[in-house]
Amino acid sequence: MLEDLASCGDGCVFEEGVRIFHPERVHLGADVYVGHDTILKGYHAGDLVIGDGTWIGQQCFLHSAGGITLGRNVGVGPGVRILTSVHREAGRSVPILHAPLTFAAVVVEDDADLGVGSILLPGVRVGRGAQVGAGAVVAEDVPAYAIVAGVPARVLRERPE
Numbered sequence: 001m002l003e004d005l006a007s008c009g010d011g012c013v014f015e016e017g018v019r020i021f022h023p024e025r026v027h028l029g030a031d032v033y034v035g036h037d038t039i040l041k042g043y044h045a046g047d048l049v050i051g052d053g054t055w056i057g058q059q060c061f062l063h064s065a066g067g068i069t070l071g072r073n074v075g076v077g078p079g080v081r082i083l084t085s086v087h088r089e090a091g092r093s094v095p096i097l098h099a100p101l102t103f104a105a106v107v108v109e110d111d112a113d114l115g116v117g118s119i120l121l122p123g124v125r126v127g128r129g130a131q132v133g134a135g136a137v138v139a140e141d142v143p144a145y146a147i148v149a150g151v152p153a154r155v156l157r158e159r160p161e
Contacts, residue, residue, distance in 0.1 A: 009052060025064065029053070035060065035078065046084060046103065051110065056080075066103030066122055071110035077134070079117040082106050086122050109144070118153075129159060 002008050004023040009030030018034050020026055022042030027049045034040065035058035042048050048064035050056070051071045057078035062068055066084030070076070084106050090099035104123030108114065112126045115134035126132060126142045133149030133156075142148050145159045 006047075015058070026050075029072065032056070038062075041065075046105075050074075057116070065101070067105035069105070069107045071108060071112065071128070073111050074108050075113040076108075077114055077116035077118065080114045081119045082108075083120065084122050112142075115149075131159065 005026050005028060006024050007027045009028060011031040012028050013033045015034065015036040017037040020040045022044060025042035025047050026040055027047060029050060029052035031053050032050050033055045035056055037058055038056055038060040040048055041063040043065040046064045046067040048062060049069045051074065053073040054070050056076040059078055060076055060080045062082045064084055068082055068084060085101045085103050087096050087099040088102050106120050106122065106124055108126040109128040111129040114132045115136065117134055118132045118136045118138065120138045124138050124141055126138065127144030127146065129145045130142045131147045132138055132142065132153065136149050136153040137151045138153045146155045147157050147159060148155050
């Protein structure tokens, strides 16, 4: 598996049941941990880039059709979902499943944390050191060092200095 990745730094750990699709589009830094039953879904046209020291919990789903970049030392809680594509509205005569796709990259900057079961929607950026609460649905950018929670996620406060 490791030899099929686009790049993989030293000290990476993959727990049992990790599945990687399009490994030629997956780039891992050093000391990345990927938990049990996580799916790293590379895509033929989108890269999945994971920075040094990032920890990804079990049963996560990262779909990088539009590109995903996770910075250094990012915590990704169990069950997190990161999506980078959505079906466009094509009218009632076209089943949603068959509507054209729109792709938009997701970026999670260094030192951020994504709480258990949170969902990041296409095109969002989570700023450096921001914290996303458990179960939050992030549909808009999160400022650096903000704490967000809810559905949809809203800024609750800033992390203290």
